[in-house]
Every structure is written in C-alpha cells, then in structure tokens.
Amino acid sequence: MQARPNSLAGGIRLNDFASAFLLSLLVATTATTLMLPLGLWASYRLGVGGPFPGRWLVEVFITLPLVLPPTVVGYALLLIFGRGTAFGRILQDDFGIRLLFTWPGAAIAAGVMALPLFVRTGAAALASVDTELIEVGRTLGASEARLFFSVLIPLSFRGLLAAFTLAFARALGEFGATLMVAGSIPGRTQTLPLALYAAVQSGDDGLALRYALTLTLVALVLISLVGLWSGRIASARGER
Amino acid sequence: MGGAGVRETGIRVYNRPMEEEILVSAASSLTDAFREIGKRFARENGGVPVRFNFGSSGALARQILAGAPADVFASASLQEMDDLEKAERISPKTKQVFATNTLALITPPKSSLADFAGLKAGSIRRVALSNPDTVPSGRYAREALTRFGLWDIVRAKAVFGENVRQTMTYVINGDADAGIVFATDSRSARSKVREVKRTQPGLDHKVPVYPAAVVTGSAKPEVAHRFVEFLLYQEPQRILYELGFGLPR
Structure with missing residues (x-):
C-alpha cells in the first residue's frame, strides 16, 4: 500500500492545492444550503412581508455580519460552540456534536457571513414581483405558502439565483470567522483563502499565487453569472 | 473529476481521514523534518497517512485546548506541552523529547x-x-x-x-x-x-527542547503513540540531525 499524505478523496492522491479547492467547494456549498431557509424567510419578511413588529430587529441581526469584523462573528461562534458555554458543552457531551476545528464548523461560519448578502439581494428580488399578481392570487384564495412557492419564487427566480450566487461567493472567500472557528488545518479545515494565507506566511509564493489566481478566477465567473441573471431581470422589467 | 466524484469526496472529507490518517500538530520549525519523517512512517506502517498542521506551538496548543482533533502534538518548547498536560489534553505517559535546537x-x-x-x-x-x-x-x-x-x-x-x-x-x-x-x-x-x-543554548537562553505526545481523545491513540515513539528511531533521528537539530541525548 502506498502512502497517501493527502487522502481527501480516498483512493485519489491529492496535493494541497486540490484538497483546499475541493474543501472550499464543499464548505461554500454547505454554507449556502444551510443559510437558505433562513435567508428565504428573511427575504420574504423584509421584501414583501410589509411592516411587522420587530422588523428592525430582524433587519439589524441579518445585516450585522456584513458590517461587523468577521473576527467578531468568529469569536461569537467560538463562544457559542466551544466548551466555555453550557450550550457548547451540551452540544458536545450530550449530542456528540463537535463543530470547532471541523469543516461543518467552517460551513456554519461561512453561512452566517453569507446570509446578509443573500437577504439583501433576495429581498430586492422578491420585492420586484408585481404586487397585483400577489393580490390576484390572494383573492383567488391561495395560501401565503402557496403564493410564496408558486408565484413569488418562480417570478423572482433569477434574482434569487443571483442572491444565492453572491452568498456562495462570499462563503467561498470567507476568511476571518472561518479561521477562528475552524482553525487552518490542512486537508480538514484549510479552505482556499486560509491556504493562501498559510502559503504567504511560509513564504511559498508560487503556491500563494496559484491560490490567489484560482480565487480570482472563480470570483470572476460567479460575478459574471450574477450580472447575467440580475441583468435579465432588469431588462425583463424594462420591457413591461 | 465529475459531479458524483465531488459529492463522494464530500462524505469522505468528514469520515475517512478520521478513520485512516493521523493528524500531527507540529511546530513550524519541524516542517521540513516532519514531512520527511511522515513519509517514512507511512511507508513502515502499512500506508497510514500522516497529515500535518504546522503552526506556532502556542497557537497549536490553544487549538488543542479548544478541542481540535489532533492526534499528536509536537512542540518547540516544554512550556506549551506542560500547559496541555495540566489541562489533561495530552497523555503524559507518551511524552517524549526527540530533538533540541538553538x-x-x-x-x-x-x-x-x-x-x-x-x-x-x-x-x-x-x-x-x-x-x-x-x-x-x-x-x-x-x-x-x-x-x-x-x-x-x-x-x-x-x-x-x-x-x-x-x-x-x-x-x-x-x-x-x-x-x-x-x-x-x-x-x-x-x-x-x-x-x-x-546563540549558545543553556547559556543565552533555555535549551529549546522538542517534546511530542499523544493528544487525549485521539481517535487513533495506538498509531499516534507509534508515531511519537518512531521519532526516536534511528532513521528519523538521522533526518533531524542532518537538518541541524540537536539530539535529545
């Protein structure tokens, strides 16, 4: 049997670059999937829900990670999930859930940081749906849930897709909160941005450059997709 | 690699390394030596992959204190090892000094x-x-x-x-x-x-001593212990010596 220092993909031998890349995709995908239900709910309440008690509180809490230094978010998650709090101890001792220094922990950190980007774009996309259509649905007796899934989501799908892509990009690039919650353990929690930092720290410029170019390339692709999708919304609205 | 391959990887990232490989959290100054020693260890132990997390001994010790899933801790100083021993995060029986530096x-x-x-x-x-x-x-x-x-x-x-x-x-x-x-x-x-x-170690400053030990709660304590003991074998000691480390005795 052969030594496999980087056995991320089991039988396939992976170098540090490939394992950081795949881990990043895994973390970002999990992060955006995790935040999606909360993100959709918040987008709905803030975009078309109208005024409700405590609206500003939801708005503030959802937007907070966008404004706070990521290290504050990371530290908060560290306190919540670490052994220092009763919640963290219960999570670990009674449920056996360890989140610190694991990739699911990294995904939660990235998800929290990605949430505001999704909600801001998502709420705008839902708000752009013609309110008359919603009213018509309502007079025809459709439930709020039915309206949401059969009218709102299909009509704002491209906008929501743009929101999802932005959130994915944010999750992919997350550094500070992820570092604090998940450490930077090669092959386990070291995502591309963390691997880039580690490469710079150890003076490996060739590797650092490859990481940086990869992240830039992925960001360019994602932004182009966002532009394509939100552009079509704009032109569709303009034709009306 | 196709989409299915990536999804499969996703599952394995979580499970497989836990079962198969050991994670050695080691002082950055050990980077070159441990990469080499890790290869030898894998070769002599049926291909058990060794993954390294290199960083400052202080940062690594804090990670382990907070519950990082390391199997072995190799520090560039006794102080961090003592901190972990007091917190019962390493197994004192397995502690071993394997190199010195200046x-x-x-x-x-x-x-x-x-x-x-x-x-x-x-x-x-x-x-x-x-x-x-x-x-x-x-x-x-x-x-x-x-x-x-x-x-x-x-x-x-x-x-x-x-x-x-x-x-x-x-x-x-x-x-x-x-x-x-x-x-x-x-x-x-x-x-x-x-x-x-x-500098002259022992005169200008304390002798930089490198201890290694198995981390409490390691999922693979036997393999981890074998790695710690392996550090004192002839071949790893030769590698350390050739890279300029002092030997423990």
Missing part, C-alpha cells in the same frame, strides 16, 4: 551585520522576531536579547511573525534588516539568508 541571527544576503550588538545600529531599522507570547522561538529570542541587554532597543524595531517560518520570510523578502529564528530554519534557507551568529 537560535540564529540572520540577515538578507547583502548585510554587514557582525553580531547581536550590531542590532543597536541605526542602519538596522526592522528586526523580525517571532511573537514571544505564542511562538517559542520568539520567547527564546526575548530571553537571549534581554540577557545581552538589547531587548528594549530591539523591541522598538521588532516586527513579529506569528510562527518562525513567517519571521524568516520577512528576512528572506528583505522586509526586515535582520531576524532571529531557529538555527534549523536558517539552515534550510541558507541560499536566501546570511547567518550572522548562533
């Missing part, structure tokens, strides 16, 4: 610095040191500079690296006019830096 004063290739006292000169504007609070090489450097009566002057010019490799990178890139790193790090970069002088 410090070196280094500069970029074109420099005329002659000794530690030269750090006082105005031409030396920035001195790269490791952060003495979390990095053993920085702690030993502070101890030596204090003994030489230079600490206050050098501290005012210091740029602090978060691990010894980062400290060395500052000097290699010429961002610092001088730096203090482990002699083994200086040796590994001897084509890029000029070594001015070495």
Whole structure:
C-alpha cells in the first residue's frame, strides 16, 4: 500500500492545492444550503412581508455580519460552540456534536457571513414581483405558502439565483470567522483563502499565487453569472 | 473529476481521514523534518497517512485546548506541552523529547551585520522576531536579547511573525534588516539568508527542547503513540540531525 499524505478523496492522491479547492467547494456549498431557509424567510419578511413588529430587529441581526469584523462573528461562534458555554458543552457531551476545528464548523461560519448578502439581494428580488399578481392570487384564495412557492419564487427566480450566487461567493472567500472557528488545518479545515494565507506566511509564493489566481478566477465567473441573471431581470422589467 | 466524484469526496472529507490518517500538530520549525519523517512512517506502517498542521506551538496548543482533533502534538518548547498536560489534553505517559535546537541571527544576503550588538545600529531599522507570547522561538529570542541587554532597543524595531517560518520570510523578502529564528530554519534557507551568529543554548537562553505526545481523545491513540515513539528511531533521528537539530541525548 502506498502512502497517501493527502487522502481527501480516498483512493485519489491529492496535493494541497486540490484538497483546499475541493474543501472550499464543499464548505461554500454547505454554507449556502444551510443559510437558505433562513435567508428565504428573511427575504420574504423584509421584501414583501410589509411592516411587522420587530422588523428592525430582524433587519439589524441579518445585516450585522456584513458590517461587523468577521473576527467578531468568529469569536461569537467560538463562544457559542466551544466548551466555555453550557450550550457548547451540551452540544458536545450530550449530542456528540463537535463543530470547532471541523469543516461543518467552517460551513456554519461561512453561512452566517453569507446570509446578509443573500437577504439583501433576495429581498430586492422578491420585492420586484408585481404586487397585483400577489393580490390576484390572494383573492383567488391561495395560501401565503402557496403564493410564496408558486408565484413569488418562480417570478423572482433569477434574482434569487443571483442572491444565492453572491452568498456562495462570499462563503467561498470567507476568511476571518472561518479561521477562528475552524482553525487552518490542512486537508480538514484549510479552505482556499486560509491556504493562501498559510502559503504567504511560509513564504511559498508560487503556491500563494496559484491560490490567489484560482480565487480570482472563480470570483470572476460567479460575478459574471450574477450580472447575467440580475441583468435579465432588469431588462425583463424594462420591457413591461 | 465529475459531479458524483465531488459529492463522494464530500462524505469522505468528514469520515475517512478520521478513520485512516493521523493528524500531527507540529511546530513550524519541524516542517521540513516532519514531512520527511511522515513519509517514512507511512511507508513502515502499512500506508497510514500522516497529515500535518504546522503552526506556532502556542497557537497549536490553544487549538488543542479548544478541542481540535489532533492526534499528536509536537512542540518547540516544554512550556506549551506542560500547559496541555495540566489541562489533561495530552497523555503524559507518551511524552517524549526527540530533538533540541538553538537560535540564529540572520540577515538578507547583502548585510554587514557582525553580531547581536550590531542590532543597536541605526542602519538596522526592522528586526523580525517571532511573537514571544505564542511562538517559542520568539520567547527564546526575548530571553537571549534581554540577557545581552538589547531587548528594549530591539523591541522598538521588532516586527513579529506569528510562527518562525513567517519571521524568516520577512528576512528572506528583505522586509526586515535582520531576524532571529531557529538555527534549523536558517539552515534550510541558507541560499536566501546570511547567518550572522548562533546563540549558545543553556547559556543565552533555555535549551529549546522538542517534546511530542499523544493528544487525549485521539481517535487513533495506538498509531499516534507509534508515531511519537518512531521519532526516536534511528532513521528519523538521522533526518533531524542532518537538518541541524540537536539530539535529545
């Protein structure tokens, strides 16, 4: 049997670059999937829900990670999930859930940081749906849930897709909160941005450059997709 | 690789390494030596992959204190190991000293610095040191500079690296006019830096001693223990010696 220092993909031998890349995709995908239900709910309440008690509180809490230094978010998650709090101890001792220094922990950190980007774009996309259509649905007796899934989501799908892509990009690039919650353990929690930092720290410029170019390339692709999708919304609205 | 392959990887990232490989959290100064030793260990142990998490001993110890899933901890100082022992995060029975080191004063290739006292000169504007609070090489450097009566002057010019490799990178890139790193790090970069002088361990500062131990709660304590013991075998000791480390006895 052969030594496999980087056995991320089991039988396939992976170098540090490939394992950081795949881990990043895994973390970002999990992060955006995790935040999606909360993100959709918040987008709905803030975009078309109208005024409700405590609206500003939801708005503030959802937007907070966008404004706070990521290290504050990371530290908060560290306190919540670490052994220092009763919640963290219960999570670990009674449920056996360890989140610190694991990739699911990294995904939660990235998800929290990605949430505001999704909600801001998502709420705008839902708000752009013609309110008359919603009213018509309502007079025809459709439930709020039915309206949401059969009218709102299909009509704002491209906008929501743009929101999802932005959130994915944010999750992919997350550094500070992820570092604090998940450490930077090669092959386990070291995502591309963390691997880039580690490469710079150890003076490996060739590797650092490859990481940086990869992240830039992925960001360019994602932004182009966002532009394509939100552009079509704009032109569709303009034709009306 | 197709989409299915990626999804499969996703499952394995979580499960497989836990079952198959061991994670060794090791001081950055051990980077070259442990990569080499890890390969030998894998070869002699039926292909058990060894994954490394290199960083400052202080940062790694804090990670392990917080529950990081490491199997082995190898520190550049007894202090961090003692902290983990007090917190019952390592198994004291498995603790083993496997190498020693000393410090070196280094500069970029074109420099005329002659000794530690030269750090006082105005031409030396920035001195790269490791952060003495979390990095053993920085702690030993502070101890030596204090003994030489230079600490206050050098501290005012210091740029602090978060691990010894980062400290060395500052000097290699010429961002610092001088730096203090482990002699083994200086040796590994001897084509890029000029070594001015070495300290005398035991006289100028405590002897930098490298202990390793199995982390409490390791999922693979037997393999982890085998790795710790392996460090004292002839072949790993030869590798350490060739890279400039002192041997424990």
